[in-house]
Each structure stands twice: as structure tokens, then as C-alpha cells.
Amino acid sequence: MLVRKHPPKNPDQEQTIYSNLYSKIERYRFQMKGVLFDRDIDLFRETLVEGKEYDITNPIIARIPEMFKRTEQVYQMTINAATQISETQSAVELPSYLIPLTKVGDYIGKNERIDIIGIAVHMHDKAIVRAKSSGIPYEVRKVEMLDTEMQVIQLSIWNTLVTTEAEQIAQIIDTLPILEISRVTATTYNGASFNTSFASTIKINPDSPTAQLLHDWKKSHVTAIQQIKNKFIGDTGESSQQLQPCVSVQQLSEQQSGTTTAWITGKIKDITNKNSLIYNACNVCNKRCEASTGLPFTCHAFSTPHSATSEPRCVVHIDFEDESGNIPVTLFGHLAEQILCITANEIAVLSIQEQRSFVDNHIADLQDKIFKIEMTTYMLGENTQQLRWKAKRIVEAQS
Numbered sequence: 421m422l423v424r425k426h427p428p429k430n431p432d433q434e435q436t437i438y439s440n441l442y443s444k445i446e447r448y449r450f451q452m453k454g455v456l457f458d459r460d461i462d463l464f465r466e467t468l469v470e471g472k473e474y475d476i477t478n479p480i481i482a483r484i485p486e487m488f489k490r491t492e493q494v495y496q497m498t499i500n501a502a503t504q505i506s507e508t509q510s511a512v513e514l515p516s517y518l519i520p521l522t523k524v525g526d527y528i529g530k531n532e533r534i535d536i537i538g539i540a541v542h543m544h545d546k547a548i549v550r551a552k553s554s555g556i557p558y559e560v561r562k563v564e565m566l567d568t569e570m571q572v573i574q575l576s577i578w579n580t581l582v583t584t585e586a587e588q589i590a591q592i593i594d595t596l597p598i599l600e601i602s603r604v605t606a607t608t609y610n611g612a613s614f615n616t617s618f619a620s621t622i623k624i625n626p627d628s629p630t631a632q633l634l635h636d637w638k639k640s641h642v643t644a645i646q647q648i649k650n651k652f653i654g655d656t657g658e659s660s661q662q663l664q665p666c667v668s669v670q671q672l673s674e675q676q677s678g679t680t681t682a683w684i685t686g687k688i689k690d691i692t693n694k695n696s697l698i699y700n701a702c703n704v705c706n707k708r709c710e711a712s713t714g715l716p717f718t719c720h721a722f723s724t725p726h727s728a729t730s731e732p733r734c735v736v737h738i739d740f741e742d743e744s745g746n747i748p749v750t751l752f753g754h755l756a757e758q759i760l761c762i763t764a765n766e767i768a769v770l771s772i773q774e775q776r777s778f779v780d781n782h783i784a785d786l787q788d789k790i791f792k793i794e795m796t797t798y799m800l801g802e803n804t805q806q807l808r809w810k811a812k813r814i815v816e817a818q819s
């Protein structure tokens with residue numbers, strides 16, 4: 421079974437792209453790394469899917485060079501054009517290793533496989549940790565998770581999962597995504613510590629029955645979960661209002677860094693997308709989708725596809741101004757609804773002309789008010805490298 425598929429990398433500037441995949445034969449409890457190079461990556465791109473079982477004939481099996489060895493594995497296989505890969509027809513019933521978050525404490529220090537599933541409520545900023553012995557820096561990102569018992573556990577995400585999955589989770593953390601993480605290690609470091617391992621996979625909003633139950637439970641407990649989430653925002657100081665002084669619009673425009681957040685104070689001068697206040701989005705992860713409103717579809721926004729329904733989502737592009745200048749800011753979802761005082765579903769039934777005149781009437785009310793906006797950056801489009809500012813929070817300031 422293919423446990424994890426890493427995206428192609430380009431480690432030196434010489435077009436030697438490779439892609440790892442871990443293959444595991446469950447019956448023998450044995451795991452092997454597979455590598456693909458150059459054109460072979462495209463050749464097998466569609467064939468190899470995480471979670472599926474394959475018969476792999478004729479790969480090249482060789483010892484892993486000493487310098488690339490990171491685990492106790494000795495051999496790796498290279499998959500190339502001469503390799504035959506076919507999906508096995510027998511559906512193997514995999515044993516479940518899912519442990520409820522309230523029970524993970526029982527596994528601390530034991531060398532047993534545990535998988536966990538929970539609702540991600542808060543993502544900490546990325547940090548660098550140096551290995552004690554070698555001094556090699558490792559990236560780590562911690563996520564706070566809970567399940568129906570409301571007990572919070574902290575999981576440290578390591579290695580390639582930091583740059584791919586953790587980044588995706590951070591982008592949608594406000595939607596309280598459901599995460600299924602395999603092969604979590606529970607150690608006694610600092611009392612108890614839960615970490616991903618080299619063989620871990622993270623599924624974001626997976627489609628399993630367990631995830632569906634959790635998703636339904638989440639919907640009816642949003643307020644309680646939100647309270648727990650707010651505690652983290654207050655405790656850590658990350659994105660806390662007190663620790664981040666307001667900057668002027670001018671200072672903000674000069675900032676290039678991708679992850680900074682800042683507060684600005686000023687007035688909304690205009691709304692620039694009067695004809696396109698809503699778009700269709702996945703009701704699970706909020707990503708833009710092509711499906712028509714109300715229709716069920718399979719969302720491929722993340723490496724693990726999930727079933728979803730297309731729902732209208734609100735977006736507002738504003739011109740924000742203070743004494744130093746003005747800056748375009750995007751407001752998504754409930755922040756846009758908050759500013760417009762109307763819901764995405766209500767906008768959906770208006771004609772273009774009605775939307776236009778609604779905004780024109782409403783903008784006059786907004787222009788006199790002073791707002792404080794907590795800003796962060798986002799990438800416009802998937803492949804463009806264009807950074808834009810979006811609001812994380814918006815509050816009306818006392819004038």
C-alpha cells in the first residue's frame with residue numbers, strides 16, 4: 421500500500437527532480453521507500469495514489485546510500501519506465517490504529533503504532549529546533565487538536581509535512597479542519613509529547629466515516645470549540661492585539677515578508693468588486709470550486725479528496741485608507757458578510773444590478789466609520805507569486 425507520496429523536489433539546481441513514496445506491505449509490517457526521477461514522475465503521477473494497494477513488478481531494489489539514510493530501512497526501490505504497477509483488486513481490510521485523543525496518554529513511551537483523528541483548532545507559528553547531538557536544524561510546527569471529549573492535545577509536525585500539509589492546514593485553520601494523522605509517536609519528553617514520524621501521513625478533511633461523524637459533531641459545537649480556540653490566540657500572543665502595534669498603511673506596503681501580521685486603522689473608501697461579491701466554495705475547506713451552488717462534488721483542494729457541497733461564499737475587495745496612503749485589502753467569508761451586513765446566501769438571490777446598488781447604498785454608511793483591521797498576506801491564485809493583503813479580523817474602532 422502506498423502510505424505517503426511526497427511532492428517532487430529539486431534539491432540542487434540541476435533538474436534532478438525526485439519524488440519519494442513509502443510503500444508498505446501490511447502483512448509483513450515492512451516499509452520501503454520508493455523513488456522516481458525526472459520523466460518517470462509524470463509517467464506515474466496519475467497511477468500512484470496514497471492509500472491504495474499496488475502490485476509493483478520490476479523496480480530496481482538497491483541499498484540506500486549511507487548519506488540519505490534516515491531510518492532503519494536498508495533498501496529502497498527505484499520506479500522507472502520498465503516498472504509495471506497495477507492496483508490490486510483484492511480490497512484488503514486494513515486494521516484501524518485510530519486512538520481517541522483522550523486515550524493517547526496511555527501510549528506514551530510505548531512503541532505501538534497509533535493514528536489519531538481530531539479537529540484542528542490552532543496552529544502555532546513555524547519554529548526551528550536544533551538536534552542536540554548534530555546541531556542540524558529541523559522545522560517544526562505545532563497544532564492543537566481536540567475531539568468530542570473536548571480534551572486538547574498538541575501535536576508537533578516535522579520534516580516535509582511542515583512545508584506541505586502544515587502550510588495547507590494553517591491557511592484553513594479558521595474552518596476548524598479535521599485531521600487524520602497516521603504513525604504518531606508518543607514520547608515522554610516534557611511529560612508527554614506527540615510527534616509525527618518520517619512515515620506519518622496527514623489527511624486533511626478525509627472522507628472516512630469517523631471523519632464524517634466528527635464533522636457533524638463539530639457543526640453543532642462550533643461555539644464551544646471557538647472558545648477553546650480563542651484561549652490559544654490569547655495565551656500565545658500570536659496575533660494578539662496588544663503585542664502588535666498598529667502600523668501605517670505606508671509602512672505596511674513596504675513590508676514584503678509572507679507571514680507577518682499587523683493591525684492598521686483607517687477608513688474603507690470603496691468596495692471595488694461590486695459585481696462579484698460571491699463565488700462558489702467547498703463547504704468543508706472553503707476553497708473556490710467549479711461546481712454549481714448546492715451541488716455535491718468531490719473537492720480536490722488537498723492531497724486527500726473529500727466529499728463536499730458547493731456553497732456561495734462572500735468576498736469583498738476594499739480600498740483602505742489612513743493619513744499615509746491607501747491599500748487594497750481582501751475580506752473573505754464571514755468578515756466580508758460582517759462589513760456588508762448581508763449573508764452570502766442573501767446576495768446569491770440578488771441580480772447584478774441589485775448587488776451594485778446594494779453596495780453603492782451601503783458604502784456611504786461605511787465611509788464615515790473607523791475600522792481596525794488585523795492583516796495578513798495570502799497568495800493570489802495557486803501558481804502566481806503575487807502577495808496580497810487580507811483581513812484576519814476587523815473591528816469598528818471608537819472614534
Ligand SMILES: [Zn+2]
Nearest residue numbers: 702705719721
Ligand atoms: Zn474542500
